[in-house]
Amino acid sequence: MMHRPLAPSLVFVLVLSPGLGGCGSGAPTIPDELLACGGQSNEDDYPPGPYGAEVGDTVENFRFRGYAQPAASRELSNVSFADFFDRDGSSGVRLLLLNTAAAWCQPCQIEHLDLPRRVEELGPRGLRVLSMLFQDSDGRPAAESTLESWVTTFDTNFPMLLDPAYQMGRYGPADTPPLNLVVDPRDMSILRIFVGNQEGPMWSFVEEELDRRNASR
Amino acid sequence: MAGWPIFRAAHAFWTARGGSSRGRAGRPLPKLGAALAALLSSTLAAAEEEAWQTQLTEQAALIYNGDNRDTRSGDITTKTNDSFSLLNNRLDAQASRGSLVLSLRLDHLIFFSRPDPVRIGLDLTELRTQQGGAGPSEPDDAAFFRQKTFEAGNDLSNRHIDWLIPAKYSASYDLALDATGSARLKSTLGDFHAQFGRGLVLSVRKQDGNDTTIRGARLVTSLRKDDLRLGLTLLAGTGNPLRVDEQSGRYLGVHPKRARGLALLTEAGMPRAIDTDYVPLTEECATSGTCSFVPDELYGAQLEVAPVGVQLSSQASLLRRPETIDQNLVRASRQILTASQGLEVPSLGEFASLYFEGAGQVREPDVDSAEALRKDGYALYGNVDLFYEAVQLSFEGKHYRAFFPLSAGVSVARAREFSPVRYSQVPTTEPVWNTSQFENFNTCVSGGRSRVDVHLGQRASVFAWLGRYDSWAESVANENCVISEDRRNRIWDLATGTELSSADRRSKSVLSVGLRDDVTARALVPGPEGSRVFYREAYCRYDLLFHVEGPYSVQLQGWHRYRNQAVGGPAEPWVAGEHSTALELAPFGNLAFGVEYDTNPLTPDLYFNGQLSYRINSASNLTLFAGQRRGALRCVAGVCRIFPPFEGARLDLTWRP
Numbered sequence: 001m002m003h004r005p006l007a008p009s010l011v012f013v014l015v016l017s018p019g020l021g022g023c024g025s026g027a028p029t030i031p032d033e034l035l036a037c038g039g040q041s042n043e044d045d046y047p048p049g050p051y052g053a054e055v056g057d058t059v060e061n062f063r064f065r066g067y068a069q070p071a072a073s074r075e076l077s078n079v080s081f082a083d084f085f086d087r088d089g090s091s092g093v094r095l096l097l098l099n100t101a102a103a104w105c106q107p108c109q110i111e112h113l114d115l116p117r118r119v120e121e122l123g124p125r126g127l128r129v130l131s132m133l134f135q136d137s138d139g140r141p142a143a144e145s146t147l148e149s150w151v152t153t154f155d156t157n158f159p160m161l162l163d164p165a166y167q168m169g170r171y172g173p174a175d176t177p178p179l180n181l182v183v184d185p186r187d188m189s190i191l192r193i194f195v196g197n198q199e200g201p202m203w204s205f206v207e208e209e210l211d212r213r214n215a216s217r
Numbered sequence: 218m219a220g221w222p223i224f225r226a227a228h229a230f231w232t233a234r235g236g237s238s239r240g241r242a243g244r245p246l247p248k249l250g251a252a253l254a255a256l257l258s259s260t261l262a263a264a265e266e267e268a269w270q271t272q273l274t275e276q277a278a279l280i281y282n283g284d285n286r287d288t289r290s291g292d293i294t295t296k297t298n299d300s301f302s303l304l305n306n307r308l309d310a311q312a313s314r315g316s317l318v319l320s321l322r323l324d325h326l327i328f329f330s331r332p333d334p335v336r337i338g339l340d341l342t343e344l345r346t347q348q349g350g351a352g353p354s355e356p357d358d359a360a361f362f363r364q365k366t367f368e369a370g371n372d373l374s375n376r377h378i379d380w381l382i383p384a385k386y387s388a389s390y391d392l393a394l395d396a397t398g399s400a401r402l403k404s405t406l407g408d409f410h411a412q413f414g415r416g417l418v419l420s421v422r423k424q425d426g427n428d429t430t431i432r433g434a435r436l437v438t439s440l441r442k443d444d445l446r447l448g449l450t451l452l453a454g455t456g457n458p459l460r461v462d463e464q465s466g467r468y469l470g471v472h473p474k475r476a477r478g479l480a481l482l483t484e485a486g487m488p489r490a491i492d493t494d495y496v497p498l499t500e501e502c503a504t505s506g507t508c509s510f511v512p513d514e515l516y517g518a519q520l521e522v523a524p525v526g527v528q529l530s531s532q533a534s535l536l537r538r539p540e541t542i543d544q545n546l547v548r549a550s551r552q553i554l555t556a557s558q559g560l561e562v563p564s565l566g567e568f569a570s571l572y573f574e575g576a577g578q579v580r581e582p583d584v585d586s587a588e589a590l591r592k593d594g595y596a597l598y599g600n601v602d603l604f605y606e607a608v609q610l611s612f613e614g615k616h617y618r619a620f621f622p623l624s625a626g627v628s629v630a631r632a633r634e635f636s637p638v639r640y641s642q643v644p645t646t647e648p649v650w651n652t653s654q655f656e657n658f659n660t661c662v663s664g665g666r667s668r669v670d671v672h673l674g675q676r677a678s679v680f681a682w683l684g685r686y687d688s689w690a691e692s693v694a695n696e697n698c699v700i701s702e703d704r705r706n707r708i709w710d711l712a713t714g715t716e717l718s719s720a721d722r723r724s725k726s727v728l729s730v731g732l733r734d735d736v737t738a739r740a741l742v743p744g745p746e747g748s749r750v751f752y753r754e755a756y757c758r759y760d761l762l763f764h765v766e767g768p769y770s771v772q773l774q775g776w777h778r779y780r781n782q783a784v785g786g787p788a789e790p791w792v793a794g795e796h797s798t799a800l801e802l803a804p805f806g807n808l809a810f811g812v813e814y815d816t817n818p819l820t821p822d823l824y825f826n827g828q829l830s831y832r833i834n835s836a837s838n839l840t841l842f843a844g845q846r847r848g849a850l851r852c853v854a855g856v857c858r859i860f861p862p863f864e865g866a867r868l869d870l871t872w873r874p
Contacts, residue, residue: 028336036359053371054504065354078354104819104850106655106785110694134291137788138818141290141348165345165355166291169368174292175859176633194544195630199694201544201582204589 046082047188053171058188059098059181060170064132066161070151076144079159084128086185093185094126094213095206100168100179102135103146108178111197112154118203119158125210128185131156132163134174141165182206267315274309275872278463285864286821287848290344291361293369296337298465298861301377302329305463307384316392320407322385326461331377334495338366370495375507375631377466383486384459385430399441408432411452413519413532414559416642417576417596419623421456421515429625429638431515432457432483446528448521455483455512456625462634464863469510469632472502477539480512502542509632511540513625515640530559534623536640541583542628546590546696547621552581555623555641557596572600578620591697594619594660598644607672613646614665619698621660647684647710650776652851653733653754657690658706661698664688666710676718680729684710692737692751692784705738706751714758723764730757741783753781753790770801772809786850791816793847799828806831806838813847820848820862836873842866 051060063080067073086093099115101108112131119129136146141164151160172179172195180194180202191209194202281302287295306325311318342362351357356364387407394400408430410422421429433454440447461468470490471480492498496506519532533556541549557576564570576596597616602609625638645651645659646666664686672678686708689695693704714729735752756778763771777794780786793816799809806829813824826844833839848862 028333028339030335030339030362034339034342034359034362054506056504063354065352076353104785104787106782107694109784110656110692114693135289137786139289164291164352165361165364167356167364169291169293170364170371172630173294173368173372173633174289175294175861176629192544193630195633196545197694198544198546198696200546200590200696201549207589 045087046085053190055190055193057190059183059190061188062167064161064163064167066133066147066159067151067156068159070160071155071157074148074151079130079161081130081183081188084130084185085188087187089186089217091185092126093128094210095128095191096183096185096188097127097129097206098168098171098179098181098183099129099131100163100172100177101131101133101150102139102174102177103133103137103142103150104135104139105177107197109154111178111199112150112156114199116155116157122206122210123158125214127206127210129158130161131158132161132168134163134166134168134177182209269312269314271313272309272311273874275870276307276309277870278305278867279303279869280305280463280867281865282863283865285845285848285862287859287861288344290348291341291365293337293341293365293372294859295861296340297332297369297372297376299332301331301466302865303327303377303463303466304329305461316390318387318389318391320385320387321383324380324382324384324459324461326378326380326382328377328379328466331466332369332373334366334369334373337369338362341365367495370493371506374491374493374496375467375470375509378468378488378491380461380468380488382460382488385428385457401437401439403435403437405435405437406433408457409435409452411435411450411517413450413517413534414530414557414574414576415572415598415600415644417574417598417620417644418532418555418557419515419517419534419640420642421640424642426463427459427638429456429458429640431455431640433479433515444525446521446523448519448523450517450519450521452517453479453515455479455514456638456640457483457512458510458625458627458635458638460488460510462632464861465634467632467634469627469635470507471510471512472505472508473498474500475502475508475540476512479514480539484512502540506631508542509628509635511538511542511626513538513640526562526564528559528561528563530561532557532559534641536623538626540626542626543630545624545629546582547580547624548626548629549583550580551583553621553623554579568604570602574598576620580621589697591619594621594698596620596643598646609670609672611668611670612665613644615644615646616663617643617659618661619696652849653735653752654688655691655752656694657696658688661690661695661700662686662688664708676720678716679714680716681713682711684708686710691735692741702738707736707738709734719764721764723770724762726759726761728757728759728761731755748783750781750783752783755779768801768803768805770803772799772801772807773797774799787817787819793817795847804832811844813845815847817850819850819859821845824862833872836871838871840869842869 046061047058051058059081061081063078065076065078068077068079084093084096101112115129133142133147133150136142142162147160147162166174168179171181176195178197181190182192184191192205282299284299289295304327308323311320342358345361385408387405387409389403389405392402394402410430411419412422413419421431431452431454435452437450468488470488471484473489476484490498490505490508498505502508502511514537515534517534519530521528521530536553538551541551543549555576555578557574559574561572562570578594580592582590595618600613602611620643622643623640627635627638629636643659645654666682666684668680668682670678670680688706689698689700689704691706695704710733712729712731716727718725733754736749737751741748741751758776761773765771775796779790779792781790795811795813797809797811799807801807809828811826814822816822824845824847826842826846828840828842830838830840843866846863849860
């Protein structure tokens with residue numbers, strides 16, 4: 001049962017607890033400039049909110065800077081989730097995989113050793129992968145040099161972007177990477193959330209979903 | 218003579234049945250009922266002759282968490298672990314009368330202060346401004362503030378909430394079925410620990426601060442006749458891990474409307490998923506942000522037969538999940554059946570002992586995403602000890618293929634602190650303090666460790682071990698356990714040390730140094746300078762106790778590591794370790810000072826702490842800890858987890874009147 005601390009169960013707590021309290025600081029004051037409305041990336045052609053972080057919810061349209069096609073060009077450009085929104089399937093996007101990575105994270109690196117091969121194999125069947133690198137090996141916000149080193153090391157062949165503000169924190173905490181969201185590009189809803197590099201279950205799900213979507217067209 | 222009434226009741230039942238298995242005339246059920254009633258009344262009558270005995274144990278921890286210096290830009294998890302204080306009060310009460318034992322553990326968590334999501338949003342926005350502000354394509358300050366406030370609110374939705382929990386309770390009765398006590402029946406209703414064999418099939422016990430139990434019913438019967446021993450254990454219930462993680466303040470919540478089957482009974486009074494300003498409570502656990510646990514149903518049986526000098530055990534466990542809320546291979550399995558056969562020879566000609574266990578596992582994945590997944594696995598484990606005069610040689614070996622521990626049905630996304638909770642402990646054959654088995658190392662592995670101890674007289678011994686393993690699931694995610702050269706990690710682990718003691722045995726020392734070399738069969742980093750080194754470590758450990766004079770002793774303990782990790786971790790090798798110096802004043806208590814360090818750039822470099830312990834009596838003590846403790850980064854089963862450092866103070870009381 002939920003219980004508020006009306007009667008702490010030890011006498012010594014009554015003696016010591018005043019020193020541990022919140023000191024009566026009250027609610028923090030929010031500066032007016034932080035209360036301004038508006039989003040980061042409002043595209044006209046994107047499913048409207050409400051947005052959420054659970055299975056079935058629509059992902060909010062985030063925008064990142066990075067390499068849109070690292071295998072072809074190392075030019076930095078802006079990429080947003082809206083670029084992969086495919087309401088009627090005319091762009092050939094059947095499934096979208098949103099991935100996060102940090103340079104200090106061992107499973108992220110293990111996953112990226114394999115991801116280019118998966119993209120080669122499943123890209124023609126309609127899979128698009130978008131990965132957001134958020135921290136370097138020292139835990140600092142990822143910078144261009146980290147991104148360059150990453151795509152060179154792993155021969156990345158899909159959009160690899162920087163997320164120094166860790167916007168993807170909406171979907172999973174920064175201390176348990178990697179995170180993989182499988183998203184339906186027709187309405188940008190979350191189909192599955194995989195915390196970690198759950199290779200077997202995730203690719204099994206992705207392949208079955210691709211088969212199903214391609215068969216129904 | 219608790220056994221006599223039972224014997225009389227059994228005799229009454231036997232007589233009522235006509236004294237023969239053929240005597241089925243009449244109405245057997247009423248006769249059985251009468252016999253059971255006689256059994257019950259006679260045992261209760263016997264118990265009434267004895268007085269109730271009670272025991273209370275009070276354990277209280279008063280904890281203050283300050284700023285643990287791990288703040289990183291944009292990372293709310295480094296702020297939600299700061300600035301909270303709590304009382305974790307555990308009251309254990311036990312009453313016994315004869316063979317009847319009743320016990321209850323009440324956990325009461327009271328949080329005095331907690332982090333504020335808005336404050337965290339403001340702090341992280343300010344930190345980003347100090348570090349140069351928003352970069353290209355990054356959200357502006359208003360959007361960033363909203364995002365971080367929402368993330369913090371989400372993360373704090375199942376943390377720092379007051380709960381009064383009937384954490385453990387049980388009633389058990391140990392019954393002698395005959396006058397000599399050679400046949401016994403022990404029954405338990407409520408919470409209990411259980412282990413079959415070496416833990417491959419089932420192991421639910423206290424470990425590393427976790428106290429997971431099964432809440433349900435267990436029957437253990439044993440029979441000893443001449444040199445033959447027989448034992449049968451049957452159990453059923455739901456998994457019951459501790460529901461609040463003291464370090465993070467996070468709790469495991471069960472959906473208030475989704476409990477089914479056994480859980481309807483076993484989850485009464487336990488913490489529930491709640492609705493918060495940031496996370497709605499929906500009709501489904503899968504979409505409720507504070508629903509992080511679906512109690513697993515556990516069933517088990519074990520038969521032990523022990524003729525002279527040999528013990529055979531057959532055991533099986535069935536883990537059933539009413540609902541899956543995580544996508545990990547094991548947690549997403551609806552049902553896992555694990556069975557094993559064990560053979561133990563405790564004494565082989567007085568110079569050896571051996572143990573062997575072979576286990577199989579069948580998993581039933583959730584409805585979809587199952588086609589390409591391997592659904593079965595097996596494990597072979599053996600242990601041989603040889604003794605010859607002053608020399609002892611031990612060998613532990615393992616051969617596991619797609620054999621997974623029985624992870625509890627928690628959502629790692631919502632309650633990552635509970636990801637280690639499991640109902641089996643697959644032996645590693647490595648020292649318990651080893652933290653260098655990464656990813657799914659132990660699920661697809663062959664190898665073992667040999668250790669030799671040589672006793673040089675009464676007061677000195679030297680030891681050394683050599684471990685050699687091949688794992689196919691450490692540097693690649695390989696849940697299907699495909700054996701191939703490009704997935705293989707080759708591991709050597711060796712150590713040597715000495716144990717010394719003084720003539721009066723009041724001073725003693727244990728010293729050891731060791732190495733671990735973990736390389737892959739393929740180049741890990743592409744290119745001409747590609748390296749095959751996955752992980753390397755050199756370390757030393759010591760525990761030195763010097764008796765100074767009278768009641769005074771000094772104890773030095775430490776572990777110092779030089780580490781190098783090619784995949785993940787810091788870009789360069791790093792060192793980490795700890796040392797503590799304690800002054801012991803027997804029998805009153807001790808005073809200790811510790812220093813810890815870790816040059817991994819993810820964490821602060823230095824940590825200092827002090828601890829004062831006072832023994833109130835032989836069973837009660839009071840301990841004050843103040844200072845800092847380092848955290849850790851562990852990457853297991855495809856997920857990294859940062860264990861945050863601690864900075865603050867805690868007062869621990871254990872009191873037994």
